[in-house]
Amino acid sequence: MPAHAQGAGLIDIVGAWKTIKAGATAHEYTVKAPVDTAIDFALKTPGFGTGLYDREGGLKAGQSKTYDVTVTRTTGPDRGVAHSLSWKNNDGTFSLAGPSTVSLPLGKPVTVKVKARPGSAGVHSAILRVNDAKTVGVDHQILTTVVVAKPLVAPGYAFTASGSVQRNDHKSYFVNVPEGAETLEVALSALRSGSQTRFISIHPYGVAVEDSSTIFCYANYESPSNTCRPDVRSYKDPQPGVWEIEVESRRTSALLDNSYKLDVSLLGASFDPAVQTIAEAKAGTPAAVNWTVTNNAGDLEGKLKGGSLGSAKVERPSISTGETYETTVTIGEGVEKLDFAIGGTSDANADIDLYVYNGDTEVGASTWAGSEESVSLVKPAAGTYTVVVDGYAVPAGTTAYDYRDVYYAPSLGAITVDESKAVNLANGASAQVGAEVLVAGTAPEGRQFFGEVRLVNSRGTAAGTGSVVIEKVTP
Known part of the structure; x- marks a missing residue:
């Protein structure tokens, strides 16, 4: 079992207790080692911790990288004390870029150079043991971990x-x-x-x-x-x-x-324009819309998918740290999907969260770090849903953000495409695609009609989406 999965391993509790009763002592240490993860900014000292962990550094199989690990002895004699450095549970990835012994003065940081050279993709770990031979047991252990990602x-x-x-x-x-x-x-x-x-x-x-x-x-x-x-x-x-x-x-x-x-x-397929706006549509009369779609990822064998129109509420409110914004949306029977989304904050570092309730029951939440949050409910029950936006942390004090809720139902109308036609695109290739929008009636007060065309792959996953907004509907 690798070091990162088991840590220091099992403790011989009986043997340890006997050793303590016999008066055994050990030194204490602090360690400052590089940490490179997506959230290393949240550490007490950003980018550093008590063990080496390189997840985001881009290390490749067969590539060597050297890290500075700083060790400070904080108790014991007021002189340099010799310590041996050795590895435990090392799969061959880690080595020392210096001698295997080091003198640690009291209260003075000493840098130990650790080299990693992983032989394969995946996670590699080992324990670096720092030991004074004159004390009982191993004085200190430092976990070292690197990740090689594809x-x-x-x-x-x-x-x-x-x-x-x-x-x-x-x-x-x-x-x-x-x-x-x-x-x-x-x-x-x-x-x-x-x-x-x-x-x-x-x-x-x-x-x-x-x-x-x-x-x-x-x-x-x-x-x-x-x-x-x-x-x-x-x-x-x-x-x-x-x-x-x-x-x-x-x-x-x-x-x-x-x-x-x-x-x-x-x-990744982008629709241009991302949102097509129909200034005015007549109920019961199809309106044509067109896009240029470009494939920005690997070769795609796809086809278009339309669907029911949606009724959308779009706002751009503001929120501060600790504040909440609350709104409701009422839907009837036959709704296929109910989506909620927030994002686009004016404060790029804001962290706001999204919660959705049906009565007193939480039916959805999105609370990732940052402000791009969404909740989607498939075939939701008829009723009134309460949406709560929480201003978890807004460094600027107040931030504006985009809010949208939209429910899709056949009774509102449809956006149709030729689903039998293949849309096959190599990386970087583009194609012209079109759809027809048919609105069944006028939108409720304060809401607008909204539709989507999806370009899906053979598994049905959307590679990209083009949207349609209908600003006004006439009878």
Whole structure:
């Protein structure tokens, strides 16, 4: 088991207690080591911690990188004390770029140079032991960890792996999502009959995107509470940085060895213009709209998808730290989808969160760091929904932001496309696409009609979306 998974290992409690009773002593130390993650800014000393952790530094397999780890002895004799430096649970990635002994004066920082040269993709870790031979046991241990991620870059913008995972075990893959990526798609296939295997996507902040409870996301496992699709899921506007995709098999899987194929890819098709505005439409009369769509990712074999029109409320309110904004939306029967979104803050560093309630029950929440938050409810029950926006942290004091809620229903009208026509685009290629908008009637007070055309791939994941806003409807 690697060092980062088990830490210092088991403690011999009986032996340790006997040693303490016999009067054994040990020195105390502080460590300042480089940390490069998506949230290292939140550390007490940004970019540094008590162990070495390089997740976002772009380290490649076969590449060497040297890190300065500062060790300070804070107790013991007021003179230099010789310490040995050694490795535990090292897979060969780590070494010292200097001698294996070091003299540590009292209260004076000493730099130890640690070199990492990982031989393969994935996570590599070891424990650096700092020990005074005149004391009992090992005086101090420093965890060192580096991650080698697969970059999702041109021309394919994709990563594929095939493997096998045993029942009640897991394997992890790391991919580097670049800045500006539009959609991250993860797909799991080639499972054998009875294989209860799933994937969980872990955000660069280190938290799972899906609910990782044992009843969710597994193939070949029936659970009434599961709303997680096991074969493919996508993440719009993914956080740039290193994502971990964990493949694991449930303890109840019929198979000991569970083979699989994992496909991770970026999708990105831009519609120009992003939003088409129809100044005036006549109820019951089709109105044509057109876009130029450009593929900014790997080769795409796609087709267009239309759908029901939506009724949208769009605002740009302001909020301060600790304040909340509250509004409601009432929907009737037959609504296919109800979406809520906030973002576009005037304070780029603002962190605002989104909560949605049906009565007293929370039915959705989006609380990532930052301000781009969204909640989507599929086939929501009729009733009144309360939306709460929380100003968690606004460094500028007050920030303006975009708010939108929209519900889609066939009774409002439709946006139609030729779904039988293929739209196949190589990277960088463009095509002209069109749709027809048919509005059933006038919009409710304070709301406007809204529609979307999606360009989807063979798995049904949207590579890009073009929107339509109808400003006025006449009978």
